Amino acid sequence: MKNTNEMEIRFESRSANEGFARVSVAAFMTQLNPTVEEVADVKTAVSEAVTNAIIHGYDSEVEKVCIRCRIEDNVFMVEVSDTGKGIENVEEAMRPMFTTKPEQERSGMGFAFMEAFMDSVEVESEPGKGTRVRMKKSIGKGREIWTTQSL
Amino acid sequence: MKYQVQENCLTIYLPREVDHHNAEEMKREADAVIDRNHIKYVIFDFERTDFMDSSGIGVIMGRYKTISLIGGEVWAVHANARIRKILTLSGATKIMQIYEEEKL
Known part of the structure; x- marks a missing residue:
């Protein structure tokens, strides 16, 4: 039997909620007993995905962003979705340094950060319908070695 | 934003979360x-x-763009391991110097 747990939050796409989003996800994640580094990785990835939904998905209009988190044993899954304008070309959008908003000084590193800090990142998007970013990370890799080591 | 200006040098004291x-x-x-x-x-x-x-x-790159036109430089100080990782990963370290404090 797998040890599972789930949570879902929905909030308005206001930039003030970016901090709320990553802290909520981090709090839910603590039951996996993650390292400080692992929490920081997930917080960064969530922050990138939520920021994308707010500035690109909704073009700063106030709509709803949804985050779903699921735990399956030691695997942490987080899904950030919006019902905004969607992405025409996902592959292009995920290329490092690519940005559609250079005038706003977006670095184009959002997806690159998500990929660097999570084990996997999947993007589903349909123009006019919205975008869903699904990320996974297994928590506690290599910690076994420590706990079983005899003194 | 907390900052300090000394002659032609601006120090920006970044908040807890950027x-x-x-x-x-x-x-x-x-x-x-x-x-x-x-x-x-x-x-x-x-x-x-x-x-x-x-x-x-984006904030760092944008400021670099402006001041590099007049031969200026951007620096990072007091960056912890996490911040260094972010700076390195993004390639920001190619345009900015990270000031290393002397270790005792």
Whole structure:
């Protein structure tokens, strides 16, 4: 039997909620007993995905962003979705340094950060319908070695 | 935004968290100060910072673009391991110097 747990939050796409989003996800994640580094990785990835939904998905209009988190044993899954304008070309959008908003000084590193800090990142998007970013990370890799080591 | 100007050098004391939410205001204020004081060097002080995402990289890159036109430089000080990782990963370390404190 797998040890599972789930949570879902929905909030308005206001930039003030970016901090709320990553802290909520981090709090839910603590039951996996993650390292400080692992929490920081997930917080960064969530922050990138939520920021994308707010500035690109909704073009700063106030709509709803949804985050779903699921735990399956030691695997942490987080899904950030919006019902905004969607992405025409996902592959292009995920290329490092690519940005559609250079005038706003977006670095184009959002997806690159998500990929660097999570084990996997999947993007589903349909123009006019919205975008869903699904990320996974297994928590506690290599910690076994420590706990079983005899003194 | 907390900052200090000494001659042509601007030190920006970054907040605890640097994200899209507070990056916008920082950009606006920093640009105004840079323009007003003929700033050539910008120092980002990460003393209080424990979180930064790619929006922070945007702030650094943007300021670099402005001051590199007049031969200026951007620096990072008091960056912890996490912040260094973000700076390295984004390639920001190619355009900015990280000031290493002397270790005892």
